Amino acid sequence: MIEAETAQPMPSAFNRHGAPVLGRYLLACALLVPAIMALGLFLTQSVAGVAVALAAFAAMAVIAGLALRRHYPHDRLGIANIVTLSRSAIIAALCALLVAPGLQSDQLAWTVLAIAIFSLCLDGVDGYFARRQGLTSAFGARFDMEIDSIFALLLALLCWQSGKAGAWVLILGSMRYLFLGAAFVWPWLLAPLPQRFTRKAICVVQIAVLIALLAPIISGPMSWTLAAIGTLLLVYSFGRDVVWLARHRP
Numbered sequence: 001m002i003e004a005e006t007a008q009p010m011p012s013a014f015n016r017h018g019a020p021v022l023g024r025y026l027l028a029c030a031l032l033v034p035a036i037m038a039l040g041l042f043l044t045q046s047v048a049g050v051a052v053a054l055a056a057f058a059a060m061a062v063i064a065g066l067a068l069r070r071h072y073p074h075d076r077l078g079i080a081n082i083v084t085l086s087r088s089a090i091i092a093a094l095c096a097l098l099v100a101p102g103l104q105s106d107q108l109a110w111t112v113l114a115i116a117i118f119s120l121c122l123d124g125v126d127g128y129f130a131r132r133q134g135l136t137s138a139f140g141a142r143f144d145m146e147i148d149s150i151f152a153l154l155l156a157l158l159c160w161q162s163g164k165a166g167a168w169v170l171i172l173g174s175m176r177y178l179f180l181g182a183a184f185v186w187p188w189l190l191a192p193l194p195q196r197f198t199r200k201a202i203c204v205v206q207i208a209v210l211i212a213l214l215a216p217i218i219s220g221p222m223s224w225t226l227a228a229i230g231t232l233l234l235v236y237s238f239g240r241d242v243v244w245l246a247r248h249r250p
Helices: 018-044 047-071 079-099 106-123 126-133 138-161 167-185 197-212 220-247
Strands: none
Touching (some): 018 079, 047 138, 079 106, 197 220
16 A cells, blocks of 8 residues: 555666566556546546546556566566556546546446445455565565555545545645655655554555545535545654654664
């Protein structure tokens, strides 16, 4: 899930199998494109929505592909990376909703909720497959974390767009990006952090709250309360990490 800690730097490693692995990655991307187009069109009935979905997927796929080519150490792509790439395709299709005037019907809202839950469930299996196949890597961990970050930001945008909470709900989806932005000013924020179960638990709560806010039955004071609780927990988690980093900076 999304955490305040930054991923460990990925070692640069030229892999003689890099070209075949990248080829399989590109093939997987190509196979996902029709599904993205179909889902984007289903959700929005809009060519503009499909265009946004494809642009979002292209951006994610290109950035991940460049990192894969430079840093991936294995000679197989692995199920875990395929799962994460599939999640990026689902998220890209959901981006089509950003050009729609909100979740206009309960049926659409429930559909989006189901898709978001499915994406969250996929997030729970990629690590398992990576360990099972012996294909864990810094690249895979970073790929998964960045897709989680994009997912959270998208969910926050959809919640705001649907009126489930005020613009401040964007803090709940963009905290990692705010943290990274601050690191440009204070580079010591990029230092490694100790593992904490509470950090991971709060990250799960963050995504769960954002998904729950999409449900049509949650509205008014309940939606604002849930969003506020999730935001406060996330601010606490990041704030505690910032304090720890400040105390342990060189």
